[in-house]
Amino acid sequence: MSGPAGGFRLCPSCGDPGIEFRDGKQWLCPACGFEYYHNVxxxxxxxxxxxxxxxxxxxxxxxxxxxxxxxxxxxxxxxxxxxxxxxxxxxxxxxxxxxxxxxxxxxxxxxxxxxxxxxxxxxxxxxxxxxxxxxxxxxxxxxxxxxxxxxxxxxxxxxxxxxxxxxxxxxxxxxxxx
Ligand SMILES: [Zn+2]
Known part of the structure; x- marks a missing residue:
């Protein structure tokens, strides 16, 4: 998923490669529910x-x-x-x-x-x-x-x-x- 350059390629919690970057600020892993807000x-x-x-x-x-x-x-x-x-x-x-x-x-x-x-x-x-x-x-x-x-x-x-x-x-x- 596209995100800040150098961002997560794998979920830092469960290691799943399906982690997504949303709305220019939110990392979300559909596999385990991990969320991280790359806030201002x-x-x-x-x-x-x-x-x-x-x-x-x-x-x-x-x-x-x-x-x-x-x-x-x-x-x-x-x-x-x-x-x-x-x-x-x-x-x-x-x-x-x-x-x-x-x-x-x-x-x-x-x-x-x-x-x-x-x-x-x-x-x-x-x-x-x-x-x-x-x-x-x-x-x-x-x-x-x-x-x-x-x-x-x-x-x-x-x-x-x-x-x-x-x-x-x-x-x-x-x-x-x-
Ligand atoms: Zn995960």
């Missing part, structure tokens, strides 16, 4: 705006290695999206904003190790009048480097994910930048 995963990121310069991280890992992304990542079980965004900030750049606001959420597809994960990406924003300077330190393995890019000048073809491009557009509308 939640991710969170923060637009850190320093007087019109947006903090981007250059991704150190696949997917989209070398592309521009925000500090952010997947929400853990029992974690709030806000807390995940702050935790990921700390893990990737060694610093996090103390206050932020919700911007919007957008769907995305995250390809990792041969599996497609449908995600719902939550975007927050934090505004500063000065950049955090030396407090921001790219954490090796997570972040290749940190870049500050003017909101009007973001090279959209280097932005890692379609949901992030939509978030940038939403933020431009919010702050009135053409």
């Amino acid at each position: 995963a939640t991710a969170a990121g923060i637009i850190i705006d320093c007087s019109g310069q947006i903090l981007f991280v250059e991704r150190a890992r696949e997917p989209r290695k070398g592309c521009l992304a925000l500090p952010g990542g997947f929400v853990n079980p029992a974690e709030r999206a806000e807390d995940a965004a702050v935790r990921e900030c700390q893990e990737e750049i060694g610093w996090f904003p103390l206050q932020m606001k919700f911007l919007s959420s957008f769907p995305n597809v995250y390809e990792y190790n041969g599996i497609s994960y449908n995600t719902c990406d939550f975007y927050f924003y934090a505004q500063y009048y000065v950049d955090p300077g030396d407090d921001v330190v790219p954490v090796p393995d997570e972040t290749a480097s940190v870049h500050y890019i003017r909101l009007q000048s973001i090279p959209m073809d280097r932005v890692a994910f379609p949901s992030l491009r939509r978030a940038i557009e939403a933020y431009r509308l919010l702050v009135g930048t053409p």
Whole structure:
């Protein structure tokens, strides 16, 4: 049955090859009744705006290695999206904003190790009048480097994910930048 690339070829419960993938999210084994929902995963990121310069991280890992992304990542079980965004900030750049606001959420597809994960990406924003300077330190393995890019000048073809491009557009509308 067709499913997420790299998905189950045999039922993980009974080993039957007749396992089916339905509605873009459900694995069902007619032989034993095994069900697994490949549900939408939640991710969170923060637009850190320093007087019109947006903090981007250059991704150190696949997917989209070398592309521009925000500090952010997947929400853990029992974690709030806000807390995940702050935790990921700390893990990737060694610093996090103390206050932020919700911007919007957008769907995305995250390809990792041969599996497609449908995600719902939550975007927050934090505004500063000065950049955090030396407090921001790219954490090796997570972040290749940190870049500050003017909101009007973001090279959209280097932005890692379609949901992030939509978030940038939403933020431009919010702050009135053409
Ligand atoms: Zn089965």
